[in-house]
Amino acid sequence: MAKAKTNTEDYLQMYRQMVRIRTFEDTANQLYLSAKMPGLTHMYSGEEAVAVGICEALRDSDHITSTHRGHGHCVAKGAEFKQMFCELLGKAEGYCRGKGGSMHIADQSHGNLGANAIVGGSMGIATGSALRAKLQGRDDVTVCFFGDGATAQGLMYEVMNMAALWKLPVIYACENNGYSEYTKTEEIAAGSITARAEAFGIEAHQVDGQDVLAVNALAAKLVARARKGEGPFFIELMTYRYHGHHVGDINREYYRSKAEEKDWRENRDPIIRFRAHLVAEGIASEEDLDALNAQIAADAAEAVAYAEAAAYPPAEEVDMHVFAA
Amino acid sequence: MREITLSQAVNEAIAEEMRRDPTVFLMGEDVAEAGTPFKVLAGLVEEFGTDRVIDTPISEPGFMGMAVGAAMTGARPIVDLMFGDFIFLIMDQLCNQAAKTHYMSGGKLTVPLVLRTNLGATRRSAAQHSQSLQALVAHIPGLKVAMPSSAYEAKGLMKTAIRDNNPVVIFEDKLMYQDKAPVPEEEYLIPFGVANVKREGRDITLIGTSSMVQVAEKAAEILAREGISAEVIDPRTIVPLDEKTLIESVKKTSRAIVIDEGHQSYGVTAEIASRLNEKAFYHLDAPVLRMGAMDVPVPFSPALEDLTVPTPEAVAEKARMLCAGEMIHAAE
Ligand SMILES: Cc1ncc(C[n+]2csc(CCOP(=O)(O)OP(=O)(O)O)c2C)c(N)n1
Ligand SMILES: [Mg+2]
Numbered sequence: 001m002a003k004a005k006t007n008t009e010d011y012l013q014m015y016r017q018m019v020r021i022r023t024f025e026d027t028a029n030q031l032y033l034s035a036k037m038p039g040l041t042h043m044y045s046g047e048e049a050v051a052v053g054i055c056e057a058l059r060d061s062d063h064i065t066s067t068h069r070g071h072g073h074c075v076a077k078g079a080e081f082k083q084m085f086c087e088l089l090g091k092a093e094g095y096c097r098g099k100g101g102s103m104h105i106a107d108q109s110h111g112n113l114g115a116n117a118i119v120g121g122s123m124g125i126a127t128g129s130a131l132r133a134k135l136q137g138r139d140d141v142t143v144c145f146f147g148d149g150a151t152a153q154g155l156m157y158e159v160m161n162m163a164a165l166w167k168l169p170v171i172y173a174c175e176n177n178g179y180s181e182y183t184k185t186e187e188i189a190a191g192s193i194t195a196r197a198e199a200f201g202i203e204a205h206q207v208d209g210q211d212v213l214a215v216n217a218l219a220a221k222l223v224a225r226a227r228k229g230e231g232p233f234f235i236e237l238m239t240y241r242y243h244g245h246h247v248g249d250i251n252r253e254y255y256r257s258k259a260e261e262k263d264w265r266e267n268r269d270p271i272i273r274f275r276a277h278l279v280a281e282g283i284a285s286e287e288d289l290d291a292l293n294a295q296i297a298a299d300a301a302e303a304v305a306y307a308e309a310a311a312y313p314p315a316e317e318v319d320m321h322v323f324a325a
Numbered sequence: 326m327r328e329i330t331l332s333q334a335v336n337e338a339i340a341e342e343m344r345r346d347p348t349v350f351l352m353g354e355d356v357a358e359a360g361t362p363f364k365v366l367a368g369l370v371e372e373f374g375t376d377r378v379i380d381t382p383i384s385e386p387g388f389m390g391m392a393v394g395a396a397m398t399g400a401r402p403i404v405d406l407m408f409g410d411f412i413f414l415i416m417d418q419l420c421n422q423a424a425k426t427h428y429m430s431g432g433k434l435t436v437p438l439v440l441r442t443n444l445g446a447t448r449r450s451a452a453q454h455s456q457s458l459q460a461l462v463a464h465i466p467g468l469k470v471a472m473p474s475s476a477y478e479a480k481g482l483m484k485t486a487i488r489d490n491n492p493v494v495i496f497e498d499k500l501m502y503q504d505k506a507p508v509p510e511e512e513y514l515i516p517f518g519v520a521n522v523k524r525e526g527r528d529i530t531l532i533g534t535s536s537m538v539q540v541a542e543k544a545a546e547i548l549a550r551e552g553i554s555a556e557v558i559d560p561r562t563i564v565p566l567d568e569k570t571l572i573e574s575v576k577k578t579s580r581a582i583v584i585d586e587g588h589q590s591y592g593v594t595a596e597i598a599s600r601l602n603e604k605a606f607y608h609l610d611a612p613v614l615r616m617g618a619m620d621v622p623v624p625f626s627p628a629l630e631d632l633t634v635p636t637p638e639a640v641a642e643k644a645r646m647l648c649a650g651e652m653i654h655a656a657e
Pocket of ligand 2: 178
């Protein structure tokens, strides 16, 4: 494991946040399977080290943009379970008053400009947020999360060009989980992903997205440099999604083998790996971590119970928020 | 007659046309092995191979533009756009390129392509996966627009679309893919611009598109129990529009409601209503009403989403008011 933060609290925070994401997703999956959750959703499980490693290098005034697979980014940027579950269930106390749901969850209070149901749809937004920070003379950084599949969107090349021309404080974080829906990345992406950014003179890195310390070390370095005007940067994070593309994608052996899934889950899981590291380094004991897990599970159960009992938005909210006051 | 799902009907139509005409090919995201997320195209790649059933990257403007180029040079591409909402990404290729090429070339070039996509809310898919955007493309001269209301229409209109020498956009209702309807085994085509009178009536005409035809039919049943006789018409294509059938019906019934799932303002309902006003004014006993989706982005919460679309009950309610003469002075 690469070393980055050395502070025990920081390590535990990263562990906690990864377990919070996994727990959130397992709970959301259960909600969906028991037909309590409307619509469909995309699970982030398996990719926790990406969101956590990066977001732990950010502060609230830094922005992120997220994707259709966005619960992990939302949790990692500081969101609360209660408002998140309320949003997933379409309740009035959700982050978006039930109007957005899983694919549009946004958390203004922690700088999350929102998930996006249009693949690549947030690339302009992230780059614009970075432009704004630069125009204001602030040293805030924006991280744009997107998948390998999104590299096929032309918008990415337009905004990377401008970001490079104008030295904008934006970090493009490509979560390469090997698949774009039901298709392997290599079947739909020619050439190298990092080379796309390098063509614009953008410094690009590839990192093991299952190693939270490696991700965090790299992110911390790049964020610090972006604050000083040395951006933009591009990171390709090699990772894996454990579930189907969306929750209903159950029979998927025609595009992805069970053996491959098992290998990632058992041998490269970011939480198992980091936990072993924490114990081996004497940062926490198995008992400490079990207690932490139990606390998070209890938090999730409480938040779900709260959200299930919470009220739907009243009918008069349906045409509220079309225009700002 | 055998019954098949709307999804099977589309699949059959495309397979039949691909067998018939080697210039027909399909392209889109996850159309091949996966057969699209809705599984509509399942099995086609096995029969026609990956040269004619082409999986693309998530590059909608790119592959839409390529389809235009392939069509201009002699192919008949069918572009699969996974959600109707993604039309916004391909607008330039569709509206500035495909729609105008034949006209701008003085009739020399043609763009015989089909864009198949979908519409429809109440699937809890939120604002970027629930829109019904037919009005946007119907507004552009040079594009034909088909809106099948059942498996039967889906098959017959798709086959006509593939053989048409113009760009045709077909909107399927994504909530209807598993709905079955009688579909003959023998080949048939449904011509564009020919409306279907689904139910005859005397007192009011309900004109519906796509799944709103079912809404109109259900409303007609409610009204029938109250002694109001509603005629239900499905235009089947909104470009070209079978004005004649609609006008004849309204001349008979003297009242009409137009129902479409696009937003109510500046929409398909407004266009049809104003044509009826212009051409059947002296036969009307009440203003022609529009019923579309509310003018709001589609909300995720089920509690809100269900309020945004026309329902049979709401249509019946308006019809009742029109027939009782209550809306004549609505403006006062
Ligand atoms: C513009 C657009 N095209 C297609 C889709 C349908 N779609 C949703 S997710 C997805 C695959 C995205 O793959 P990737 O970017 O690798 O993200 P991942 O799901 O792997 O996290 C597709 C094609 C969409 N939402 N938006
Ligand atoms: Mg991916």
